[in-house]
Structures are given as C-alpha cells and as structure tokens.
Amino acid sequence: MTDDDTTNGRRTYRRRKVLAGLGAAGAAGLAGCGALGGDSGTETGGAGRTTDGEDSVGAAFEEFRGSGPLAEGRADVGGTRIADLPNLSGELTIYLGGGEGGLYRDLLARFERIYPDFTYNAREAGTADTANTIISEGAATPADVFWSVDAGSLAAVANEGLTASLPSEVVDPVPDEFHPDDSWVGTAGRARAVPYNTDELSAEDVPDDVMAFPEVEGFRNAIGWAPTYGAFQSFITAMRLIEGEDATREWLRGMLDAGVTEYNNEFLVSNSVADGALNAGFANHYYALRVQAARPNAPIDLAFTSGDAGGLINVAGAAVTAASQNQDLAFTFVRHLLSAEAQEFFATRTYAYPMVGDIPPVGGLPPVSELNPPSIDLNELSNIQPTLDLMREVGVL
Amino acid sequence: MGPAGGFGRLGDLLDRDDDQPRVAVVLLAAGVAAAVLSPLIWLLVGAAELSAAEAVALLTSNTTGDVLVNSLALVGIVTAASVALGVPLAVLTVQTDLPFRRFWTVLAALPLVVPSYIGAFAYVSAFGPSGALPDLLTDVGLGAVVPLLPTVYGLGGTALVLTLFTYPYVFLTTRASLLSFDTTQLEAARTLNHSYPQAFRRVILPQIAPGVTAGALLVALYTLSDFGTPAIMRFDVFTRVIYVELNSFGVGRANATLLSMQLLAVTAVILALESRVSGDTAAGYGTPSSVKSVVSLGPVRWLAACLPAVVSVFTLALPVGILTMWLVRSGPGYSGGGLAFRPEFATNSVYVAVLTAAATVLFALPVAYYAGRSDSPLSKVVERATYLGYAMPGVVLGLALVFFSSRWLLDTFGPGAAQLVYQSLPLLVFAYVVRFLPQAVGSTRSSVLGVDRDLVGAARLLGEPPRGAFRRVTLPLISPGLLAGAALVFLTTMKELDTTLILHPTGFTTIVTYIWRVQEAGYYGRAALPALVLVAVSGLSMVPLLRGRDDD
Numbered sequence: 001m002t003d004d005d006t007t008n009g010r011r012t013y014r015r016r017k018v019l020a021g022l023g024a025a026g027a028a029g030l031a032g033c034g035a036l037g038g039d040s041g042t043e044t045g046g047a048g049r050t051t052d053g054e055d056s057v058g059a060a061f062e063e064f065r066g067s068g069p070l071a072e073g074r075a076d077v078g079g080t081r082i083a084d085l086p087n088l089s090g091e092l093t094i095y096l097g098g099g100e101g102g103l104y105r106d107l108l109a110r111f112e113r114i115y116p117d118f119t120y121n122a123r124e125a126g127t128a129d130t131a132n133t134i135i136s137e138g139a140a141t142p143a144d145v146f147w148s149v150d151a152g153s154l155a156a157v158a159n160e161g162l163t164a165s166l167p168s169e170v171v172d173p174v175p176d177e178f179h180p181d182d183s184w185v186g187t188a189g190r191a192r193a194v195p196y197n198t199d200e201l202s203a204e205d206v207p208d209d210v211m212a213f214p215e216v217e218g219f220r221n222a223i224g225w226a227p228t229y230g231a232f233q234s235f236i237t238a239m240r241l242i243e244g245e246d247a248t249r250e251w252l253r254g255m256l257d258a259g260v261t262e263y264n265n266e267f268l269v270s271n272s273v274a275d276g277a278l279n280a281g282f283a284n285h286y287y288a289l290r291v292q293a294a295r296p297n298a299p300i301d302l303a304f305t306s307g308d309a310g311g312l313i314n315v316a317g318a319a320v321t322a323a324s325q326n327q328d329l330a331f332t333f334v335r336h337l338l339s340a341e342a343q344e345f346f347a348t349r350t351y352a353y354p355m356v357g358d359i360p361p362v363g364g365l366p367p368v369s370e371l372n373p374p375s376i377d378l379n380e381l382s383n384i385q386p387t388l389d390l391m392r393e394v395g396v397l
Numbered sequence: 398m399g400p401a402g403g404f405g406r407l408g409d410l411l412d413r414d415d416d417q418p419r420v421a422v423v424l425l426a427a428g429v430a431a432a433v434l435s436p437l438i439w440l441l442v443g444a445a446e447l448s449a450a451e452a453v454a455l456l457t458s459n460t461t462g463d464v465l466v467n468s469l470a471l472v473g474i475v476t477a478a479s480v481a482l483g484v485p486l487a488v489l490t491v492q493t494d495l496p497f498r499r500f501w502t503v504l505a506a507l508p509l510v511v512p513s514y515i516g517a518f519a520y521v522s523a524f525g526p527s528g529a530l531p532d533l534l535t536d537v538g539l540g541a542v543v544p545l546l547p548t549v550y551g552l553g554g555t556a557l558v559l560t561l562f563t564y565p566y567v568f569l570t571t572r573a574s575l576l577s578f579d580t581t582q583l584e585a586a587r588t589l590n591h592s593y594p595q596a597f598r599r600v601i602l603p604q605i606a607p608g609v610t611a612g613a614l615l616v617a618l619y620t621l622s623d624f625g626t627p628a629i630m631r632f633d634v635f636t637r638v639i640y641v642e643l644n645s646f647g648v649g650r651a652n653a654t655l656l657s658m659q660l661l662a663v664t665a666v667i668l669a670l671e672s673r674v675s676g677d678t679a680a681g682y683g684t685p686s687s688v689k690s691v692v693s694l695g696p697v698r699w700l701a702a703c704l705p706a707v708v709s710v711f712t713l714a715l716p717v718g719i720l721t722m723w724l725v726r727s728g729p730g731y732s733g734g735g736l737a738f739r740p741e742f743a744t745n746s747v748y749v750a751v752l753t754a755a756a757t758v759l760f761a762l763p764v765a766y767y768a769g770r771s772d773s774p775l776s777k778v779v780e781r782a783t784y785l786g787y788a789m790p791g792v793v794l795g796l797a798l799v800f801f802s803s804r805w806l807l808d809t810f811g812p813g814a815a816q817l818v819y820q821s822l823p824l825l826v827f828a829y830v831v832r833f834l835p836q837a838v839g840s841t842r843s844s845v846l847g848v849d850r851d852l853v854g855a856a857r858l859l860g861e862p863p864r865g866a867f868r869r870v871t872l873p874l875i876s877p878g879l880l881a882g883a884a885l886v887f888l889t890t891m892k893e894l895d896t897t898l899i900l901h902p903t904g905f906t907t908i909v910t911y912i913w914r915v916q917e918a919g920y921y922g923r924a925a926l927p928a929l930v931l932v933a934v935s936g937l938s939m940v941p942l943l944r945g946r947d948d949d
Contacts, residue, residue: 102736102914125898128644136799140807156646384645
C-alpha cells in the first residue's frame with residue numbers, strides 16, 4: 001500500500017464506502033442552474049415548438065430520472081435541456097451495439113413522444129457484431145447513427161472512413177478525451193472498477209495499482225474475471241499500451257497463478273462477489289450498482305485503481321455514418337443524447353457516468369474528476385487483435 | 398408461395414414411372430445444394446484477406462490444436478450419448494405398450510424446444526458454484542459435500558447439457574423410421590420364433606439405421622456449430638474461439654473466417670465418415686405403417702416408464718424450474734418501454750418459423766428424393782453438400798450474407814437491389830434454410846427409402862397421373878418424415894439466435910432477440926417469461942406433429 005497523506009481528494013473516496021451512500025444526495029453541480037426552468041430557452045432553429053399536452057418539448061424532467069434508492073434525493077442538475085435544442089423531425093435508422101438496447105429503445109420512445117414528427121428504426125446486436133455489420137455494409141449501410149456501448153467498436157467503424165465528422169455544437173459539452181477526433185462522441189462513461197466483498201476485505205486491502213494484484217494475498221483463489229467480455233479485453237488492451245507486452249503477459253500469468261476464476265460476464269462476476277463466492281473481481285462499475293439495486297444489503301463495494309489500465313474509463317458513444325442521407329437530423333439526435341434529460345436517464349437508469357460535467361453520477365460514485373484514468377487515446381482500444389493473441393498465448397482465452 | 402401448389406408440381410416431377418429420378422429432379426436437387434453452398438463463396442472472399450504466413454501460423458498454433466481435440470472429443474461423446482438415449486426412447490414409445498405412450502413421446506421430444514444456451518444457464522444456476530444445489534446442501538447441513546461435487550464447467554458439463562437438449566434429434570428421426578417401418582415384417586420374424594431382441598437386430602435395426610444415422614449426424618453437426626453452451630460452460634471449442642475473434646476488428650474477421658473453414662473441413666470429414674457407415678437398405682413393403690404397439694412389456698411397463706420420466710426431470714423440469722425461480726426471484730429490475738415483452742414478439746417468431754418450415758421442406762423434397770432414389774456419387778455429393786451450411790456458425794453465415802446482400806448487390810446491381818434484399822424477411826428465411834435444410838433432408842430421405850416403388854408403379858398402372866400417384870401413395874407414406882422434418886425446422890428456427898440478430902428486418906423483434914436484449918442488459922429475471930413462452934409455444938406445436946400419422 002502507498003502512503004496516503006495526500007490531500008488532493010483523489011484518494012479520499014477510497015477511505016469511505018463508495019456505495020454506502022444509497023439515497024445520500026450527490027452534490028449537485030450548480031454550474032448549469034441558469035439553464036433550468038425549461039421554458040426560458042430560446043429555439044435555435046427547427047419548426048415551431050408544440051407546447052400542448054404533457055409530452056411536449058417541456059416534458060417533465062422527472063420522467064427521465066430513474067426510480068429506486070440510487071436515484072432518489074438527487075438535486076436539480078445543469079446541462080442543456082431538450083427544450084433548448086432544435087426539434088427532431090424525420091426518420092432515423094439507428095444501429096445499437098451492445099447490451100443496453102432495451103434501455104436505449106426506451107429513451108428513443110420518449111423522444112418519439114416528445115416529437116410527433118420524429119420516428120426511429122432501431123436494430124441491435126453485440127458491439128463487435130454491429131460494427132462488423134456496418135463495415136460489411138460499407139456505403140450501402142441503412143444506418144444513420146451507430147450508437148454503441150464500447151469506444152473500440154466506434155473507432156473500428158471510424159477507421160474504415162465510414163463516419164461523418166461531428167460539428168462542434170454537438171461535441172462541445174463533452175470533455176476532449178471522450179471525442180478524440182470528432183468521428184464519434186461519448187454519451188455515457190463506464191469505469192473499470194474492482195468490486196469487492198465487504199465481509200471479506202476492506203477498502204485498504206485493494207491496492208490502487210492494478211499491476212500489484214497478482215501478489216495480493218486476499219485475492220488468492222478468490223478473484224474473478226470475464227475474459228471474453230469486450231470491456232475486459234479493452235482493459236487488457238490499455239494495459240498493453242501503457243505497460244508493454246511483456247509486463248502484460250507477466251501480469252496475466254500472475255493472475256492465473258493466483259487462481260483467478262473465469263466467468264461469462266461481469267454481472268456474474270459482481271454477483272459472485274456479493275454472494276461471497278469471490279472476495280473481489282474485475283468489472284465495469286455499474287454491475288455492482290445493479291447487484292445492489294436488486295439486493296440493497298449485499299456486502300459489495302467498489303474500489304478504483306489509479307492512473308493505470310485498471311482505472312480505464314471507456315465510453316458508450318455515438319457516431320453518424322458518412323453514408324447517411326439525414327446527417328443534420330442525426331447530429332441533432334446526438335445532441336439530444338447529450339441533453340440534461342438523457343444524461344440524467346443514463347446516470348440514474350444505467351448507473352453510467354454522465355458525459356456532461358454538470359450532471360453528477362449516482363450512488364456516492366466518485367465524480368469523473370476524482371477518478372484518475374490513464375491517459376490513452378480511446379481510439380487505440382480498437383486495436384484488440386494483439387491483445388487476443390497475448391491472452392491466447394498465456395492461456396487465458 | 399402456396400406450399401400446396403408447390404407440392405403438386407413437385408409430385409408431378411417426382412413420381413414419374415421410371416426407376417431413376419428424372420433430369421429435372423436432379424437439376425432441382427443440385428440447384429438447391431448450390432444455393433445452400435453459395436455463402437461459402439463469401440467465406441472464401443473473407444479468408445483471402447489473410448496472408449499465407451498468417452494463415453499457417455494461426456492454423457498450426459497450439460490453441461488451434463487444442464480446440465480441434467476439444468471439439469472432436471465433445472462431438473464424439475455427445476453423439477454416442479444421444480444415440481444411447483434417443484434410440485431406446487423411440488423404440489419404447491413406438492413399439493411397446495408403455496403406459497401413457499403419447500405423453501412420453503411428447504416429453505421425449507420436448508427438450509428440443511429448450512434453447513441449449515438457456516439449458517446451459519439453468520444447469521450453471523442449479524449445479525454451478527453458489528448455485529441452487531450447493532445452497533440446498535448447505536441449508537440441510539451437508540455443506541461438507543459441496544467441494545466434492547463434480548464441476549459443471551468444462552467437457553463434462555458441456556457434453557451433458559448438449560446431450561440432454563439434442564438427443565431428440567435421434568429420437569425423432571428414429572421414431573419417424575419406426576413409424577414408416579412395416580410391422581408385418583416384425584410379425585413374420587416373431588412367427589419364426591425369433592425373440593424380440595433378435596428380431597430387433599435382424600429386422601428392425603437395418604431398417605431404421607438410416608434414421609438413427611441421420612439423427613446422429615444432426616447431433617454431431619449441431620454440437621460443432623453450437624456456440625451458447627460451450628461459451629457458458631467455458632469449454633474451448635471452435636465456436637467459442639471464432640466468437641472471440643469476431644469480437645475484434647480487422648484481421649480478426651479473417652481469422653474467424655479461417656477457423657470457420659477449418660470447422661467446415663471437420664464437418665466434411667464427419668460427413669465422409671457417416672456415408673461410410675450408413676448402409677442403404679432395401680425398400681420396405683410400404684404398407685401403411687402401424688402405430689399399435691407390438692411388444693408387450695408386461696409388468697416391466699411401469700419400470701420402463703422410469704426412463705422417459707427420469708430424462709424429463711433433467712431436460713424439462715429442471716430448466717423450467719430454474720426459469721420459474723428467476724421469474725419469482727427477479728428483483729425490482731428496471732422496467733422501461735424498451736424492455737417490456739410484447740405478444741407480437743411471439744407471433745413474429747411463429748410467423749417466420751412457419752415460413753421457414755414450409756420453405757425448407759419444399760427445398761428438401763427434391764434433394765431427399767434424389768438421394769433416396771439414386772445411388773450415384775452425384776446424389777451423395779448433393780445430399781452431403783446440404784449439411785455444410787448446418788455446421789457453419791450462425792454469426793459467420795450472417796456476416797457472409799450481409800456482405801453479399803448489401804455491398805455486393807449495391808456494387809453489382811445498384812442501391813435498389815440491395816435495399817430490396819438486405820434485411821428482408823426472404824433473406825432471413827433463406828439463411829434459416831441454409832442452416833436447417835439437413836434436418837428436413839435427413840428425415841425425409843429415410844422415409845423415401847421406405848416407399849415401395851412397386852406401389853407407385855401399381856398406382857400408375859391403374860391410371861393415376863404422376864401427381865395423383867404421388868399424392869395418394871408416396872405422400873402418405875413419407876408424411877411422417879416430412880412432418881418430423883418440418884417440426885424440427887420450426888423448432889430450431891424458433892430458437893435460432895446468431896443469424897437472427899444479424900439479418901432480421903429492422904424492427905422485427907422475435908422472442909429470442911428479446912431474450913438476448915434483456916439478458917445482455919443483465920436482467921435475467923425478465924428473460925424467464927419469454928423463455929417460458931418460447932418453450933410453451935414450441936411445445937404446443939409438437940403435439941399435433943407427434944400424432945402417429947395424419948391421414949389426408
């Protein structure tokens with residue numbers, strides 16, 4: 001363990017139970033308060049706004065906010081309201097990559113209710129399947145928007161030259177590292193985390209250096225991972241980029257020697273941690289919150305490593321296809337994904353990190369500014385082949 | 398496209414009075430085989446992206462060797478176990494006076510409606526670490542036993558689950574053969590003082606061997622191409638490695654293609670082996686088959702009923718129980734509009750499965766006829782060719798068809814053609830036909846083998862036109878096989894996942910894609926209801942299909 005007399009706040013959350021704050025209000029960002037009160041916004045183009053009925057543009061903010069202990073007690077948030085955005089009008093075909101299709105469809109249905117002239121067609125599959133489908137389709141793609149839960153898949157499509165460059169008014173609300181070259185923009189963040197069982201370990205037992213994990217006594221024969229899961233492979237890819245091939249190979253071997261257990265996905269990893277079958281695991285942060293939402297008294301908490309691959313923040317994001325015939329509508333649509341309402345939706349229903357600074361994450365999660373992710377270009381996460389070769393060579397896959 | 402009209406025209410072609418199939422039938426059969434093999438072309442195009450050195454490196458890597466050994470071991474075990482389970486169950490339910498025969502028949506076939514990935518999930522939930530069984534043992538004070546339990550993961554668990562949920566292939570094809578089997582032969586053997594076991598070996602077994610082999614082949618190839626079970630049971634076989642490769646970009650897709658080619662090579666070897674061992678038999682007397690029991694078991698009847706009962710506990714009661722547990726236990730998960738189950742998902746599933754079953758049987762008939770009537774090498778090649786698509790992993794087939802129907806059509810015929818074909822229902826049905834044709838060919842062919850040509854000749858002599866002879870003689874005799882084939886295709890289409898995800902028309906949600914959606918989001922509880930609906934709808938469809946015979 002490192003000494004910890006620093007006062008920079010980066011480590012302070014590690015001294016309290018991150019997930020203990022169920023129902024504790026996160027401090028609300030007040031920066032965007034001027035934008036509250038949805039009717040003060042001025043239209044910046046688009047047709048005349050409909051203000052009749054409940055589901056008009058001034059739709060109640062609370063409709064987007066989730067329910068349950070993690071969403072309660074949240075103060076008003078900042079950001080740009082839907083009312084301040086141009087109207088959506090026309091038809092979009094949206095390819096959804098990854099496992100949040102149901103939630104995303106739910107949000108899309110809300111947009112349809114707000115804008116009677118807007119309709120969407122959505123199809124979904126895994127992140128890589130969808131990216132590979134768009135790459136196979138090439139210029140023939142029916143998709144206007146590719147909305148995926150993994151930056152690597154967005155970058156893979158962008159690398160084939162199939163995406164349009166996003167205008168500045170779309171990407172401005174989002175920190176630069178989450179739109180590295182404007183070929184896509186992050187819509188919600190997912191931090192790599194270490195869920196651990198609070199009956200077995202304390203926060204201090206989890207090192208803040210992921211490279212030290214193979215030697216941790218408390219993890220021996222009691223830690224789990226899901227090596228076929230894309231987010232885990234992105235984490236190993238980041239390790240390869242930061243630490244180099246040899247160190248990554250040694251680390252993987254070390255984890256195998258420490259008796260790591262393989263799972264099918266990270267929800268199961270987090271569940272096993274809560275069950276006590278594991279002391280700790282590797283998982284995206286929101287799985288532990290999901291376990292906790294279902295079992296409020298589960299002995300599970302989150303630790304984050306610092307400045308290394310274990311602290312990677314990957315994003316769900318959206319790209320507009322170069323072949324789209326409706327690019328303006330698609331750009332406006334992406335702006336809607338970054339509206340206060342949509343960001344609150346992601347924060348309180350998928351437990352993701354909002355991409356817009358004015359909206360805090362739920363449940364006592366440390367805000368992104370307190371996390372210390374490694375500085376790598378998320379586009380490089382699409383270079384996954386060497387990672388697979390490495391994992392296979394060691395015998396992890 | 399009315400199946401009835403199609404059958405009429407086919408009958409016209411198929412039952413001419415010459416002994417060898419006519420050129421038109423041969424061409425038709427060869428055409429079907431070529432259509433089914435066409436996606437292979439796109440596979441080759443994909444594999445061509447790799448340099449020779451890379452390809453050799455990948456094919457000779459340690460992993461690839463392990464994967465090959467694992468895959469072959471799994472196929473061998475699952476196939477042998479499925480025959481050991483399926484044949485006795487078929488004989489018991491067709492030829493003995495087992496109590497509640499109809500009931501056991503349905504139950505023995507039903508495991509086929511449980512998608513194997515749901516079966517695998519159920520088994521992991523029941524017997525896996527911190528599963529229902531260890532919990533139960535701990536509760537009753539037998540916690541000490543838990544570490545002694547065999548692990549569900551690896552070869553053992555994968556083989557167990559695949560056997561339990563695929564043995565019905567053997568059961569159904571064997572049953573269809575037994576139903577088209579002329580029991581007078583058996584009675585003749587019995588009057589010659591053969592005991593039933595002797596008669597079974599000398600009379601029945603040669604007759605039903607093609608059916609058993611057809612079922613065993615389906616099991617073997619299903620095992621090769623199934624992705625869900627080995628993935629959940631953590632056993633490294635081809636499909637799992639292919640899946641991992643497909644989840645990368647660039648060269649990964651070419652690797653996946655290369656591995657798929659290797660998988661298809663293994664398939665080809667299995668097909669070659671199978672044609673070595675399956676001897677074709679003399680035709681039977683084509684009298685209407687009898688479904689009345691022929692063997693009286695006496696008091697052993699009730700003991701014999703234990704076999705299907707025990708099997709059903711493990712194939713049906715256990716997964717349904719686990720699903721119900723999920724349903725009851727599911728926490729206050731998120732329930733938004735996008736995650737709500739709608740009845741139209743079920744009707745979509747049924748609609749596309751019915752279309753596929755009809756189309757597949759139509760496609761299968763000329764192939765089965767040609768293969769059943771002719772011994773030429775060409776007929777063997779044509780029939781075997783239809784099996785290759787069945788062993789292709791669904792994702793690989795899906796992406797091959799995406800490339801063909803979007804980009805290639807766009808470049809060749811312009812955007813109109815691509816828009817017309819790509820993500821259309823006919824293309825999806827075509828993909829299903831490619832994947833499931835052998836299920837219909839195998840069972841139809843074994844029925845065709847049982848049709849006595851002299852009967853057709855007699856009908857023609859009595860003035861029936863070919864179409865009439867086909868309708869009045871051949872069709873009734875082969876209908877058990879056709880129906881079994883249609884049932885198999887319907888059921889497998891209902892639960893197919895990989896190809897459906899990639900090729901479905903936008904906005905066309907089926908039960909299975911909905912299950913995928915909610916379980917990917919981590920809401921297992923929400924997967925329980927649609928999974929039960931899937932099992933129930935598929936199960937209902939089995940009841941009429943498992944009646945002895947339809948006489949019309």
